[in-house]
Amino acid sequence: MARTAEKVRELVSEDPEMRASLTALLEHEDEAVEWRDVKGELTSGQWGRLIEKGILTEAGDGFRVDDPEAVREGLSDEDESPTASTSPSASASTDSDDEGSSWTTYDKLAGVVAVAMMAGYYYHPIRRIVGGVVDVVLGPIDAMLPFFVVIMILATFTGFYTSIIQANLMDFEKMSMYQEQMQEIQDRQKAAKERGDEEALERIREEQMEAMGDQLGMFKMQFRPMVWIMLLTIPVFLWMYWKLLTNGVTGAEASFVMPLVGQIHLLDRIAGFMPAWIVWYFLCSMGFSQVVRKGLGIQTTPT
Known part of the structure; x- marks a missing residue:
């Protein structure tokens, strides 16, 4: 009390x-x-x-x-x-108490591990270790299906848990309140400028400075689910990268027909800079994520 x-x-x-x-x-x-x-x-x-x-x-x-x-x-x-x-x-x-309650020790630990694994994109030993561990689970699936189908399945899976994590770790009601608060301040500021009320403008500027703390809180709230998403997604990406670079994907399964592009090799670059397998993953992920969110009624944006 x-x-x-x-x-x-x-x-x-x-x-x-x-x-x-x-x-x-x-x-x-x-x-x-x-x-x-x-x-x-x-x-x-x-x-x-x-x-x-x-x-x-x-x-x-x-x-x-x-x-x-x-x-x-x-x-x-x-x-x-x-x-x-x-x-x-x-x-x-x-x-400090209010802000500290938004991130737990587990959230911070997940962020540290995710950042450490990101080094695997550039540091081969990390990529080899993570890829080998993940291959224990995904290897049997890869052995049964063409690799572009495996990418499609992984894109569906990551899109599903991304939606679930965002829905459970983000307070959309509070984010909506933050946005309404800032919109109200902007509206009052505009009205004060139109009537030339300098005293009101000064008060509103002070209120804007105080609201910066709320904006920081909203940013931390938005970033919190990202660390868990990265913790689960980065190993999947490292495994796909590891398989392709170690010649684990060869022959007929190394190429497929991409919509609007045609027959293409997984390692070919689209538009000269983006590997085909990454483009294919993001296309599948975005498409299936929308289906999952609509099908389960999952909210991932403030009302």
């Missing part, structure tokens, strides 16, 4: 209008609400800040005040020192 009350005091000290917004939300403390239900009482930017700070939490199809009593305590505590609640150290600590 103390932590929630501290967050409330901090928000009110940053934006005095937040007091009225929180008071209005407390009238709905026993029900789940969406922003459109209360947009006349608070802005989308304020709504986004309350979700970011954890004061509003998900409840079914909407949100509700997580700890109403703590919110009341934060609003009614007039004796709390403003210096203490808005000091740089307190603010930095809160921001």
Whole structure:
């Protein structure tokens, strides 16, 4: 409760209008609400800040005040020192906690391993080790099917788990709130410029600087699923690269008919710079990813 009350005091000290917004939300403390239900009482930017700070939490199809009593305590505590609640150290600590919660130790470890494996594209020993390990699983499939079909299967598989990872590790509701917040700031800035209100422009510029932290948080949120996608995709790419460069793909299976291109060898370059096997992989991956997302109703972009 103390932590929630501290967050409330901090928000009110940053934006005095937040007091009225929180008071209005407390009238709905026993029900789940969406922003459109209360947009006349608070802005989308304020709504986004309350979700970011954890004061509003998900409840079914909407949100509700997580700890109403703590919110009341934060609003009614007039004796709390403003210096203490808005000091740089307190603010930095809160921001650090919020940001730190978005990436776990496992996320960071996955990122380190993925980056280390990327060296396999240039460093042959890593490519040989990773390729040999992955070949234990994919070798039997390669032995039964032409290599361009194997690439198609791998593209389908990677497209499937990419969609699943994005859907589970990205908070599209919060990203949508960030985007609405920035759009609202831009709209207010444009209106202030048109009426020549320099004082309002100065306040909006300060708000933009504060919102940069939210933008950093959104970037970290978007990049988090990428490390897991790379952790699973890089070994697949290294295996395909290893098979092609070690002459593991020869004869008739080394060439196929690519749509709009015709008969082509897997190692031939399209447009003079991109190997045919990579182009074929991306074409299959993009196509099957769309089918998977539509078929399973997976959301991969903010609403």
